[in-house]
Amino acid sequence: MPDLLLGIDVGTGSTKGVLTDLHGQVLKTHVVEHGVSCPHPGWAEQDADQVWWKDVIEVCQTLLNGAPYTGHDVLGVALSAIGPCLLPLDQQGRPLRPGILYGVDTRATQEIQELNTLIGEEHIYAFSQMTLTSQAVGPKILWLKKHEPEVWNKTHTFTTASSYLGFRLTGRHIMDRHTASHYMPLFDPQSGQWSQRYAEHLCPLSMLPDLGWSDEIAGTVTPEAASITGLKVGTPVTVGAVDALSEAISVGVVQAGDLMVMYGSTTFFILVQDQPTPDPRVWTVSGAFEGQINLAAGMATTGALTGWFRQNLTEKAPFSTLFEEASKIPVGSEGVMVLPYFSGERTPINDPLATGMYAGLGLHHTRGDLFRATLEGVGYGIRHNLETFQALGAKVNRVVAVGGGAQSRFWPQLVTDITGIPQILPRVTLGASYGNAFLAGLATKHLTLQDLEQWTSGQDLITPDPANHQRYSLFYPMYLDLYQQNRTWMHRMHGLL
Structure with missing residues (x-):
């Protein structure tokens, strides 16, 4: 039985999956194209189930359809996605609205100004090591609270794209710290944990996922996810990452x-x-x-x-x-x-x-x-x-x-x-999905960082x-x-x- 690694990346315009062996040789790939919804000027959204999760299902089913590989060949799975996004979920983990995308969605401009006035721009920067911009999720949480109270009242958990996909596979809500850094001013970069300091202005910390590093295991594939995707029950799934971080690892x-x-x-x-x-x-x-x-x-x-x-x-x-x-x-x-x-x-x-x-x-x-x-x-x-x-x-x-x-x-x-x-x-260059395959091997202890040199050999230098x-x-x-x-x-x- 082959020892394979599965990497999946859900990008802004497409989703790509790749199966590799432990030496980084690509055995099979699949790409699904999708779009972005812009229902108002400055808004950018995607449907969590009809885009993100549907794409992951198609990628898994295509790569693991038995020709010639199945889910039983996969040692580990790693996912990345666009981020940081804001997706509100109800108590059963069901999306309450389309996901609000990263910095290309500029709807919370007024909320940035409100938080800067309420807390103080200098205090936010001193704590978060960043200023509030359209990339920050905190103002988008405040936007949701103000403009969609019916969604807010039903929200049990806030998550992002990669974390939602990890939840669909494992049943666990866990977010990588790179993405969590943009959930400012709720994340403390000094401790690497959620912070109560400014939570009263946004949301209770109980509404946020657990935190982890991208080379850690978030959980294992549940029977329900296995029946949909073709993965084997119990297959390890990593914490996840934003697509750019996995792309960086891939090279x-x-x-x-x-x-x-x-x-x-x-x-x-x-x-x-x-x-x-x-x-x-x-x-x-x-x-x-x-x-x-x-x-x-x-x-x-x-x-x-x-x-x-x-x-x-x-x-x-x-x-x-x-x-x-x-x-x-x-x-x-x-x-x-x-x-x-x-x-x-x-x-x-x-x-x-x-x-x-x-x-x-x-x-x-x-x-x-x-x-x-x-x-x-x-x-x-x-x-x-x-x-x-x-x-x-x-x-x-x-x-x-x-x-x-x-x-x-x-x-x-x-x-x-x-x-x-x-x-x-x-x-x-195979992109973030290839970096995710490596992360899956790293998290499951089948690879070390030293193995990355073999995975990324072959480069040209462009000079001015x-x-x-x-x-x-x-x-x-x-x-x-x-x-x-x-x-x-x-x-x-x-x-x-």
């Missing part, structure tokens, strides 16, 4: 000084640290393993923006065609510049009212100009985040590029030229073109100015809608 970003840049639906950054360097512009959170700190950051739209461009500004042209057109356009996109704030912006400006912008347009501009400008706009945003890391003294030894946007060498090369910082590009970098360095200050000069307009426009 060996586990040592202090390792930085992952994930080109996904959003751009997400995870820098592994042994000592925190907190700053209000970014997020200081717990890592995957006990004793580790992550300096994290995230833009709001990356793949989501290129997807919007393809859907609305082309006749659904293949991305390969769009990238080819962009590659023929010179640095600076013939004077077009893009602010990629199409769902507000997270770090480092943390402005949920920021809006996207195409500036410098003329009748001579082509689709290729606009698409390259879109890619460059994301690149400027990445540089803004990396310069923020540098400004606060965070130690970065190496940068690893991952995600769907890194599948083509063109975009990472463009970003490297903009930032002037080399990026390591893994020759094979000096001439391109010099040229981009002339445009980059204009990118920063474009937001500053239009920030008041953006906020005024939001107030009129």
Whole structure:
């Protein structure tokens, strides 16, 4: 009987599962596409059962359908998902509404202001090592309490996407500490536990899951879950993680000084640290393993923006065609510049009212100009985040590029030229599900961190073109100015809608 590991990741736009052996060889994969619901401006939701859990069931049934593997071959399961999300459950563990997504959902802007006034922004930052932004779950709990009292009155437990899936498999409510860090100001980063300090303003701590590390076992597969998924009763299931954390592990970003840049639906950054360097512009959170700190950051739209461009500004042209057109356009996109704030912006400006912008347009501009400008706009945003890391003294030894946007060498090369910082590009990237398979082996003691080197071998180094970098360095200050000069307009426009 084979000894296999199962990793599943529920991302913003799709769910992927992978079966591996103990040496990291991929034996079988399956992907399920899904969407995001945006019922109001600034809202982003997904149905916990009809998207998250339904996808997991399909992945398990497909991978474990007996051709040639079954659930009896699986030594352990690890799950990751988008996060941090807010999902209210009733006393039986049933979702009471769709899950409210991470920082791309900006509905709780007013509640951020209320909590800052009530508690004091400086007190929240001193306690949580972060300021309240759209990424924080505490304001979304307050939003639910104010705007959906009928849901609030029925809520027994608050959970997130990965924790809900772990609950469906094991019957246990447990959340990883990386995600819990964003449930501020309810989480104490010093103790790694929930805190009563500000709970009276939000919810009783009894409504929150237990806490664990991503390389720990949350529980085992129940008979009910086994009958639905095809997994064996008693199979160990790990605590879980956010997708970006598992993606970082999948490419060996586990040592202090390792930085992952994930080109996904959003751009997400995870820098592994042994000592925190907190700053209000970014997020200081717990890592995957006990004793580790992550300096994290995230833009709001990356793949989501290129997807919007393809859907609305082309006749659904293949991305390969769009990238080819962009590659023929010179640095600076013939004077077009893009602010990629199409769902507000997270770090480092943390402005949920920021809006996207195409500036410098003329009748001579082509689709290729606009698409390259879109890619460059994301690149400027990445540089803004990396310069923020540098400004606060965070130690970065190496940068690893991952995600769907890194599948083509063109975009990472463009970003490297903009930032002037080399990026390591893994020759094979399978994403968070692959990192989860490794976590399953780690949690079940079938693997150690030393085995990760074998799992992640094979990398290329992308270095900046000096001439391109010099040229981009002339445009980059204009990118920063474009937001500053239009920030008041953006906020005024939001107030009129």
